[in-house]
Amino acid sequence: MTTQRPSSFLESEIREQPEVLDRLLQSETERVFELAQSLRNKGEDAGDRPYCFDYVVLAARGSSDNAARYAQYLFGYHNRLPVSLATASLLTMYERPPRLARALVIGISQSGQSPDIVGVLAEARRQGQATIAITNDPQSPLASAAEHLIPLGAGPEKSIAATKTYTLSLGALALLSAALENDRDRLNELHKLPVIMERTFPPILAELHRVERYRYMSHCVVIGRGFNYATAFEVALKIKELTRTITEPYSSADFHHGPIAMVHRGFPIMLVAPSGAVIDDIRQLVVTLKRLEAELLTISDDADLLADANLAFPIPEGLPEWLTPLVTVIPGQFFAMALAQARGLNADHPQGLKKVTETM
Amino acid sequence: MTTQRPSSFLESEIREQPEVLDRLLQSETERVFELAQSLRNKGEDAGDRPYCFDYVVLAARGSSDNAARYAQYLFGYHNRLPVSLATASLLTMYERPPRLARALVIGISQSGQSPDIVGVLAEARRQGQATIAITNDPQSPLASAAEHLIPLGAGPEKSIAATKTYTLSLGALALLSAALENDRDRLNELHKLPVIMERTFPPILAELHRVERYRYMSHCVVIGRGFNYATAFEVALKIKELTRTITEPYSSADFHHGPIAMVHRGFPIMLVAPSGAVIDDIRQLVVTLKRLEAELLTISDDADLLADANLAFPIPEGLPEWLTPLVTVIPGQFFAMALAQARGLNADHPQGLKKVTETM
Numbered sequence: 001m002t003t004q005r006p007s008s009f010l011e012s013e014i015r016e017q018p019e020v021l022d023r024l025l026q027s028e029t030e031r032v033f034e035l036a037q038s039l040r041n042k043g044e045d046a047g048d049r050p051y052c053f054d055y056v057v058l059a060a061r062g063s064s065d066n067a068a069r070y071a072q073y074l075f076g077y078h079n080r081l082p083v084s085l086a087t088a089s090l091l092t093m094y095e096r097p098p099r100l101a102r103a104l105v106i107g108i109s110q111s112g113q114s115p116d117i118v119g120v121l122a123e124a125r126r127q128g129q130a131t132i133a134i135t136n137d138p139q140s141p142l143a144s145a146a147e148h149l150i151p152l153g154a155g156p157e158k159s160i161a162a163t164k165t166y167t168l169s170l171g172a173l174a175l176l177s178a179a180l181e182n183d184r185d186r187l188n189e190l191h192k193l194p195v196i197m198e199r200t201f202p203p204i205l206a207e208l209h210r211v212e213r214y215r216y217m218s219h220c221v222v223i224g225r226g227f228n229y230a231t232a233f234e235v236a237l238k239i240k241e242l243t244r245t246i247t248e249p250y251s252s253a254d255f256h257h258g259p260i261a262m263v264h265r266g267f268p269i270m271l272v273a274p275s276g277a278v279i280d281d282i283r284q285l286v287v288t289l290k291r292l293e294a295e296l297l298t299i300s301d302d303a304d305l306l307a308d309a310n311l312a313f314p315i316p317e318g319l320p321e322w323l324t325p326l327v328t329v330i331p332g333q334f335f336a337m338a339l340a341q342a343r344g345l346n347a348d349h350p351q352g353l354k355k356v357t358e359t360m
Numbered sequence: 361m362t363t364q365r366p367s368s369f370l371e372s373e374i375r376e377q378p379e380v381l382d383r384l385l386q387s388e389t390e391r392v393f394e395l396a397q398s399l400r401n402k403g404e405d406a407g408d409r410p411y412c413f414d415y416v417v418l419a420a421r422g423s424s425d426n427a428a429r430y431a432q433y434l435f436g437y438h439n440r441l442p443v444s445l446a447t448a449s450l451l452t453m454y455e456r457p458p459r460l461a462r463a464l465v466i467g468i469s470q471s472g473q474s475p476d477i478v479g480v481l482a483e484a485r486r487q488g489q490a491t492i493a494i495t496n497d498p499q500s501p502l503a504s505a506a507e508h509l510i511p512l513g514a515g516p517e518k519s520i521a522a523t524k525t526y527t528l529s530l531g532a533l534a535l536l537s538a539a540l541e542n543d544r545d546r547l548n549e550l551h552k553l554p555v556i557m558e559r560t561f562p563p564i565l566a567e568l569h570r571v572e573r574y575r576y577m578s579h580c581v582v583i584g585r586g587f588n589y590a591t592a593f594e595v596a597l598k599i600k601e602l603t604r605t606i607t608e609p610y611s612s613a614d615f616h617h618g619p620i621a622m623v624h625r626g627f628p629i630m631l632v633a634p635s636g637a638v639i640d641d642i643r644q645l646v647v648t649l650k651r652l653e654a655e656l657l658t659i660s661d662d663a664d665l666l667a668d669a670n671l672a673f674p675i676p677e678g679l680p681e682w683l684t685p686l687v688t689v690i691p692g693q694f695f696a697m698a699l700a701q702a703r704g705l706n707a708d709h710p711q712g713l714k715k716v717t718e719t720m
Contacts, residue, residue: 054461055415057442061614076450082417082458084444089586089613090436093637098442101414102462116613219579219606226449237619244622246579248608253449253476254421259597261710262604277453292712350621352652 008347010159010242014333015201017164020154021171021326022194028150029175029187035148036179039104039130051081051180053104053130059086059120063162063234064108067134067169070230070325071106074177077227078186078322088116097123106132108173110157110165111356112140121145134172136165150176159348160355161241163333166234167197170326177322189320196316197327203314204331210311211338217268219246220297222332223255224272225281231272231325235332241350242340252278252285265293270335271309272328273300276321299331370519370602370707374693375561377527380514381686382554384531388510389547392532395508396539399464399490411441411540413464413490419446419480423522423594424468427494427529430590430685431466434537437587438546438682448476457483464490468533470517470525471716472500481505494532496525510536519708520715521601523693526594527557530686537682549680556676557687563674564691570671571698577628579606580657582692583615584632585641591632591685595692601710602700612638612645625653630695631669632688633660636681659691 006012041052056075058068068085075081086105091097092115105124107117112135122145125131133146136154143149152168171190178186214220220239224232229251236249250259263269269289273282279302286308289296298309301319306312313331315324340347366372401412416435418428428445435441446465451457452475465484467477472495482505485491493506496514503509512528531550538546574580580599584592589611596609610619623629629649633642639662646668649656658669661679666672673691675684700707 048459049461054459055442055444055463065614072447073450076447076458077454077456080456080459082415082444082446082460082463084415084442086442087432087436087589089611089638090433093586093641094437096437096440098436099408099414099440100442101409103415103442226453229447240619241621244624246606246608246622248606251449254425259600261601261712262606263712264604278449281453352621352623 007341008159008337010161010163010337010347013157013159013164014330014337017167017330018194018197020164020168021197024153024168024171025175025191025194027153028172032150032175033179033182035132036176036182039180051104054102055082055084057084057086057100057103057105057120057124058108059088059105059117060108061114061117063166063237064110064169066230066234066237067108067166067173069233070170070227071173073227073229074173074322078177079180086120088120091119091123092116100124100127100129104130104132106134107142107146108134108169109140109142110136110162112137112142113356118142118145132176134169160350160353161238161336167326167329174323174326186322189323193323193326196319197330199316200327200330204334207311207313208334208338211335212342213311214268214339215342217245220268220270221259222247222249222270222272223252223282223285224249225251225253225278226276227321227325228272228274228328231328231332234329235270235272235336238333238336239339241353242336242347243343243345245339252281255285260288263289263292263294266295267292268295268297270297270332271299271305272332273298273302273305274315274319274321274324274328275301275317276324297335299328367701368519368697368707370521370523370697373517373519373524374690374697377524377690378554378557380524380528381531381557384513384528385535385551385554387513388532389535392510392535393539393542395492396536396542399540411464414462415442415444417444417446417460417463417465417480417484418468419448419465419477420468421474421477423526423597424470424529426590426594426597427468427526427533429593430530430587431533433587433589434533434682438537439540446480448480451479451483452476460484460487460489464492466492466494467502467506468494468529469500469502470496470522472497472502473716478502478505492536494529520710520713521598527686527689534683534686546682549683553683553686556679557690559676560687560690564694567671567673568694568698571695572702573671574628574699575702577605580628580630581619582607582609582630582632583612583642583645584609585611585613585638586636587681587685588632588634588688591688591692594689595630595632595696598693598696599699601713602696602707603703603705605699612641615645620648623649623652623654626655627652628655628657630657630692631659631665632692633658633662633665634675634679634681634684634688635661635677636684657695659688
């Protein structure tokens with residue numbers, strides 16, 4: 001399958017992900033470890049407060065905002081840092097920047113152009129706080145606004161829907177998290193990931209012909225939790241952008257708080273369910289969803305969950321949970337691409353969208 | 361209309377909102393101002409850091425999580441505090457509580473029962489941080505876990521869909537924000553609100569017969585921004601819970617980043633658009649949406665926006681922007697109720713939902 005010519009820039013860029021992640025890790029690992037070293041608290045209270053900041057503020061939009069959701073769990077779990085997703089409009093629409101004492105402020109943007117994200121970083125730097133830009137354009141306003149830069153080095157992303165810059169943003173955040181802890185074991189796990197990502201392709205590609213089943217699907221829901229809450233948002237966004245399907249992301253916890261009332265026979269629900277701390281929660285939800293006769297599309301390494309699915313996307317077993325979002329998103333990207341194709345839509349240039357969206 | 365017997369507990373509880381808000385303000389104002397006094401930084405660095413905390417962490421689920429979204433803008437704009445919405449599952453599913461140095465941690469829960477929210481507050485208190493519970497049950501585990509309590513005093517909420525406890529949670533947060541600044545002008549604005557809320561009812565009730573137009577609507581989108589980003593989420597949740605319609609909330613900024621690709625002729629979009637800093641942004645979006653021939657349902661005090669709508673819900677003019685979410689949600693609540701009625705659904709007991717959802 002891999003020698004077949006890609007049908008679109010989108011498909012090429014999805015397939016490039018292992019290679020560009022490997023390149024990012026090769027070129028940026030040592031620099032990010034040095035950056036993390038400079039952010040450590042060297043004072044007497046370093047036991048309770050290991051960094052020169054107490055919490056993290058992330059500024060991002062669109063797919064990058066979904067990468068920020070990953071960072072909430074990543075920095076929360078591994079670095080025990082509270083993470084706030086910035087409400088950039090407070091700065092741009094309301095002109096009321098927050099006081100950012102002891103915050104690390106990270107801006108994520110493929111293009112590095114969005115004025116609201118640049119504004120948050122510039123304000124944080126003005127207040128003397130630590131700032132990092134994660135962007136695919138090292139010459140962009142975002143890169144200039146921040147004190148530190150992690151360049152994604154994805155090469156041009158020609159498809160309007162972000163794919164490789166999304167997984168690279170996750171990779172950059174994962175690298176930063178490991179570096180802040182100076183954790184070489186986690187770094188080794190991360191360095192093994194490109195090979196594992198490559199291995200996910202054949203079983204997904206083998207199932208893609210079945211996506212035609214969803215040709216006339218008008219809506220769907222994507223559910224993930226914990227580290228993969230971000231994946232649910234990102235896959236839902238790809239499906240919306242590429243296929244014009246009404247698609248809503250949920251955590252399995254929130255889905256019980258109201259939205260489950262929508263589910264009826266045949267209601268399509270995609271589950272992002274790799275093995276890990278939250279898989280039992282998804283399993284319990286599946287019991288209810290099967291009783292309601294929902295249609296299940298499942299991304300998992302768990303044989304039982306895959307067996308219960310109407311469409312199953314298997315992923316490799318044994319992945320460290322913190323890295324699963326870099327793998328689980330891939331079937332979702334391919335699914336959205338294949339559904340766009342089944343509907344005769346242009347996968348590279350969805351109607352009504354631009355690559356760079358400048359929000360104030 | 362107001363003397364007519366309510367059709368359901370839901371309708372009674374929607375109509376009770378001005379009265380219970382007034383009661384909350386009468387009984388809690390001075391206590392909350394004293395609580396705020398105790399949270400002020402009395403040290404030498406009080407100019408830069410006015411409180412004994414640097415940022416706020418909010419723990420909540422469902423409608424209460426939408427109240428927390430309001431708090432992001434409220435505390436961000438008026439108190440210049442960064443706000444983080446807690447990822448409670450880090451504590452309950454992953455058993456990795458964050459380090460909460462210099463955080464104020466607020467738990468919001470109607471029932472005060474959800475173990476994950478209680479867990480976040482208990483952990484924060486264990487770490488010696490300031491904690492506040494906002495709940496309708498002063499005997500609940502959440503009330504016990506927190507050092508401070510703001511009881512909502514809504515009386516029993518019999519409908520499964522939260523309405524009065526939602527607006528009261530906003531009211532409690534608004535009171536706390538004004539109290540932290542010791543701002544008696546804002547307090548006066550808040551105290552005038554129950555009368556204004558009451559005035560919103562007649563024009564909404566006069567339009568409710570037209571909700572039949574949406575009897576066969578399968579999906580919709582609700583858009584708000586800034587302070588009313590929360591309203592978009594809460595109205596979308598009511599529509600989902602009560603009417604089983606696929607309904608997705610967006611900020612007008614994020615809607616441009618992909619989801620606008622879904623919009624076609626007749627696509628129903630509810631706009632939460634009171635006058636304020638973000639209304640121009642909504643106006644610009646309306647130009648695009650009209651070109652796409654979307655169906656517009658508009659909650660606003662702006663004559664032009666109302667004139668452009670297919671269904672217009674006028675709200676009183678001259679509201680202070682920070683308080684608009686307590687008013688704009690009311691037409692959304694009535695809309696969801698009327699649509700449930702038009703579909704012959706039980707508005708008090710939506711299928712598949714429980715009043716108290718205990719998430720881990």
